[in-house]
Amino acid sequence: ASEMEFPERSVEAYQALLDRWPEENSAYAPLDDLLGKLERFGEQAVVLQKRAALTTDTSERAGLLRRLAAIYADHQGDLDEALSVLRRARGLAPDDDGIADDLISALAKTNGASEAISLAQERIAHLEKRDGARGDLAALYVRVATLRLDVLGERGEAETALKKALDYVRDHPSALAVLSRLAEGGEDPAKYGEALVREAPAAV
Secondary structure, three states: OOOOOOHHHHHHHHHHHHHHOOOOHHHHHHHHHHHHHOOOHHHHHHHHHHHHHHOOOHHHHHHHHHHHHHHHHHOOOOHHHHHHHHHHHHHHOOOOHHHHHHHHHHHHHOOOHHHHHHHHHHHHHHHHHOOOOHHHHHHHHHHHHHHHHHOOOOHHHHHHHHHHHHHHOOOOHHHHHHHHHHHHOOOOHHHHHHHHHHHHHHOO
């Protein structure tokens, strides 16, 4: 019988093995996988913590911590713990784009808008130096603009970031949507009309 025919029984078997030999690293990966499929996220978080502690591979540890942070954020509603774990992961893998993106998102949700902007700007500088994908750069500028507009109320800085985004992707839908919101709250009707005209074809 396969593991997924009797997943609960398989979990019990792996847990019994690990109760006897807790350093048996090879048993943690399949147990991790099974617990995730069974949506037993609290137990999966414990397993991920153990896997991260046991591995000697820095990149693997960072990836495991990223997954642990996702469980805290998405399934346990503990954004502060997710943020703490992502900081650890970022320290291990400072060039990992996925971890950086997750950290920016977590900061934005935990009153860390200024730090999120700073990190996004670091990523932008890094991508610009290596001629990164224009879409990725535009998305980062949109994120900066959104945080400046919605959290910090920095309208001028938000508009500057949006212009940068549109320099990279001329009709970026998210950038145009934020530009429209920015113009709507401003005092220049012409700008608002122009923003709506630009946004309309991008939304089709």
